[in-house]
Amino acid sequence: MKQLINSMLKAGSMFIIMTFLISTGCQQQPDYSKELKPIFDKYYEVWKTGNVDELDAIIDPSFMRHADAGSSAKSLDELKKVITEFKNTFSDVKLVSEEEIFTENKFAGRWSFTGKTTGSGERSSNGKSVSQWGINIIHFKDGKIIEEWDGFDNVPMLEQLGFVMTPPATEKK
Amino acid sequence: MKNFKAFVLLYMAVLFASCTNPDSQVQENIKMYTNVWDEILNKGNIDMIDTHFASNYVSKTVTSTVNGKTEAKAYYGAFLTGFSDIEFVVEEIFGKEDRLVKRWIFNGTHSGEFSGIPPTGKKITVKGVSVARIVDGKIAEELDYMDDLGFLQQLGVIPTLGK
Numbered sequence: 001m002k003q004l005i006n007s008m009l010k011a012g013s014m015f016i017i018m019t020f021l022i023s024t025g026c027q028q029q030p031d032y033s034k035e036l037k038p039i040f041d042k043y044y045e046v047w048k049t050g051n052v053d054e055l056d057a058i059i060d061p062s063f064m065r066h067a068d069a070g071s072s073a074k075s076l077d078e079l080k081k082v083i084t085e086f087k088n089t090f091s092d093v094k095l096v097s098e099e100e101i102f103t104e105n106k107f108a109g110r111w112s113f114t115g116k117t118t119g120s121g122e123r124s125s126n127g128k129s130v131s132q133w134g135i136n137i138i139h140f141k142d143g144k145i146i147e148e149w150d151g152f153d154n155v156p157m158l159e160q161l162g163f164v165m166t167p168p169a170t171e172k173k
Numbered sequence: 174m175k176n177f178k179a180f181v182l183l184y185m186a187v188l189f190a191s192c193t194n195p196d197s198q199v200q201e202n203i204k205m206y207t208n209v210w211d212e213i214l215n216k217g218n219i220d221m222i223d224t225h226f227a228s229n230y231v232s233k234t235v236t237s238t239v240n241g242k243t244e245a246k247a248y249y250g251a252f253l254t255g256f257s258d259i260e261f262v263v264e265e266i267f268g269k270e271d272r273l274v275k276r277w278i279f280n281g282t283h284s285g286e287f288s289g290i291p292p293t294g295k296k297i298t299v300k301g302v303s304v305a306r307i308v309d310g311k312i313a314e315e316l317d318y319m320d321d322l323g324f325l326q327q328l329g330v331i332p333t334l335g336k
Binding site: 149 | 234235236265267268269272274276289290293300301302303304316318319320321322323325328329330331332333
C-alpha cells in the first residue's frame with residue numbers, strides 16, 4: 001500500500017513537472033510591449049505636451065519620419081521642429097492611441113486626433129475643429145525610436161478646414 | 174498504475190498537440206495575405222476576393238467603408254479599371270496573433286476613369302499603410318490608409334479654399 005502511494009506521488013510530481021516544462025516551452029510570442037510601450041507612450045506624450053527636449057532620451061539621432069510633406073523629418077532636430085509646429089497649429093489636442101501591436105523592435109497602431117486650429121501656426125487662423133485618424137509603424141533600435149512611418153489622410157482634413165477638391169475636368173471649364 | 178501512466182502520456186500528447194507555434198501561424202498569414210494582394214493588384218485576379226476574403230469582410234479607409242465581398246470587388250475593381258501597368262510592392266510586413274501590418278507602394282498609369290476623373294495618362298505613385306485581421310485563414314478586416322491628397326494631386330486635383 002505504502003509502495004503504491006509512493007509511486008502515485010512520484011508519478012504525480014512528474015506530471016506537475018512535465019506540465020510546467022511543456023507550458024513554459026509552449027509560450028506565446030514574447031511580450032515585447034513591456035520593453036517598447038514605455039518608450040512609445042513617452043513619444044506620444046511629447047506630441048501632446050510639446051516638451052520636445054524629452055525626445056533626447058527616446059529618439060535615436062539618426063531618426064527618420066516618413067509622413068506627408070509637412071510632417072516628415074530626417075533627424076531628431078527636424079522632428080522637434082515638426083512637433084513644435086504641430087503644437088503651434090492646434091489647440092485642445094486630443095491624441096488617442098486606439099490600437100497597439102508590439103513585436104520585436106517594431107510597433108504598429110492606429111491613432112485618432114481631434115484639435116482646434118486656434119494656435120499660431122500656418123493653418124491656424126480659422127479656429128475650426130478637425131479630426132483625423134491614421135496608422136503608424138515605428139522601428140526601435142537599442143531602446144530608442146529610429147524610424148517612423150505615419151500614414152494619415154489630408155483630404156478630409158483640408159475639407160474640414162474649408163478646402164474644396166477641384167478635379168481636373170471641372171478645372172478646364 | 175499502468176492506466177495512470179497511460180493517462181499521463183495521453184495528457185502530455187494533448188498538451189503538445191494544442192501547443193501550436195504562434196509565430197508559424199503569423200508566417201502563414203503573411204504568406205497568404207501577400208499572395209492575395211499580389212494576385213488582385215499585380216495580376217488583376219479580382220476573384221481572389223471570393224475565395225480569400227471572409228463573408229463579413231470590412232475595410233475602413235479614411236473616406237469610405239467597404240462592407241462584404243461584393244462592395245470589396247467594386248471598390249478594388251475600380252483601381253484595376255482606372256489604372257494599368259500596376260505595380261503593387263509590399264515594403265514591409267509583420268504581425269502578431271491575428272493581426273498583420275504592411276507598408277506598401279502602388280504604382281500605375283491612370284489610363285481609365287477613376288473616381289469620376291477621366292483618364293489623364295499620368296503615372297502615379299501612392300504610399301500606404303494597412304492593418305489587417307486574419308480569421309480562419311481569410312482576410313476579415315482591413316484598415317487602410319493611403320496618401321489621398323498626394324494621390325489626387327498627381328491626378329491633377331487641386332485643393333482650393335471654398336467660400
